[in-house]
Amino acid sequence: MSKFDIIAFDADDTLWHCESLFQDTQSRLIEILDQYADHESVQARLHDTEEANIRLFGFGIKGFTLSMIETAIEISDKKISAEDIHEITMMGKAMLDSPLELFDGVDDVLDDLAGRYSLHLITKGDNMDQYNKIEKSDLAHHFQKIDVVLKKDVPTYRDLFAEHQTDPHRALMAGNSIPSDVLPILELGGWGVHIPYYVVASFEQHDDDPVHDRFHRVDRLAKLPDLLQYLEEN
Ligand SMILES: [Mg+2]
Structure with a gap:
């Protein structure tokens, strides 16, 4: 299982x-x-x-x-x-x-994972701006749920998981921001995977890595399926 x-x-x-x-x-x-x-x-x-x-x-x-x-x-x-x-x-x-530039292989990774998991997109920002980008990306069909939120903090994620009847202990979130995509999920009992981007927004700076056995890092999205397989087997 x-x-x-x-x-x-x-x-x-x-x-x-x-x-x-x-x-x-x-x-x-x-x-x-x-x-x-x-x-x-x-x-x-x-x-x-x-x-x-x-x-x-x-x-x-x-x-x-x-x-x-x-x-x-x-x-x-x-x-x-x-x-x-x-x-x-x-x-x-x-x-x-401006045109949206997808990372290499995003479509393939999501296509692969959508066959095995329920995928959610959780993005922070202005509603119109975020939905425009989602539409330009042509990736929406991979996701069972898409949420645009104002903040990515513990109460926001807790509410989202409750709304979608998801046990946070059985949720994994992957993203480029330690404070927004990783720390709140770890606090709620879930798994956080950091995928660094080469520039970090001034609001998403974070000095120390979380010390946690549910924290992981891959250097690019294409490596996420291998990490998931490893986590499933260990
Ligand atoms: Mg981000």
């Missing part, structure tokens, strides 16, 4: 590229604001503004765009030109409109 009732997946930077888009846009913002402040100051100010705005905007491109504009106005002491504000707005729109 299998150890797992569900295998849950994060989406951004786990199934497709996402954070690299934010980093590229942020680099352009730093260039635009170069005449007003050094790179580190812009980066720090943007992070603080985003953090303060999360309560109001949640995670997502629209909130990020408003936070870029707010940062630009404040760091330039209100001297930023309408032309620059226009460019920042267009940068946000270009992000929303």
